[in-house]
Amino acid sequence: MPRAIVIHAGFHKTGTSTLQQVLRQNRAALKPHLRAMLGPQMPELLHAARGYSTWRDPFTLDKFAHRFRALMAGLTGMPRRLLCLSAEELSGHLPGREGIPDYRAAPVLAAEMARIVTELLPGVPLRFVLTLRQPDSWLRSAYWEHVKSSSLTRDWESFATATRPGADLAAAADRVAAALPCPVSRIWLEDCADQPLGPAGPLLDLCGVPAAVQTGLKPVPRANSRADDAVLLALLAANRDYTDRDARQAAKRAILKAAQEKARD
16 A cells, blocks of 8 residues: 555646646656556546536445545555545536536545545545635636637636636635545645746645655646637637537637647747
8 A cells, every 4th residue: 555645636727737747757756756646547537526526416426436446446555655646627627617616526526535545545644735726817717728628608707707606716625624534735826836846846745755856857848828818719709600519629629720830930
């Protein structure tokens, strides 16, 4: 069993992609200290977490618990290493989708994970980590992520009005902490965005990775930087103009490709 477990369970749009790229690209250097398990290594679990955030019913929660239990039961070795799970979708969908105005599913999902770790791995220290961002910045980033990745057609003002309660990530973190019997640490993106490893640095501190090891890690470019407003408005227009899914996605790919080519010129 691992010597300890750290679960970075969210939230979206808080530097998580950059953080996970640091873990992925420095896997060999970090191997003596921790094993990082990221989203692509647990797709079925994340599918169940998103499902629960949509339906919030006992059946879907049981599916999530069953898959997390299987993940934990399948662990081997690592007596001297820490296990770090990092995936923002462990808190469900990014708020702003129809019927998902906030992170109300996150405390329930976190409590299930804590319960199962305690049951299967008694005595193994467990800590949750949440990455946070100030409300206005998070809200605008969430809006454009939905415009880019979904068929959202709502204007900014109506989206912001409906989703603003979900932008209070500090309150969401409070609710997660209240549901857990273990420590919950918070990392604010604004406090670490300009550091060499971004939010990965504070996470690695919590994982006990020595500063000397962190100094030798390879930094990564900032991931998922927001596109130019003109590009994002073009994507919003495509969502509104194309009712056919394939046609809409083709139009959006063309917009993004043209923007990338312009950026290279």
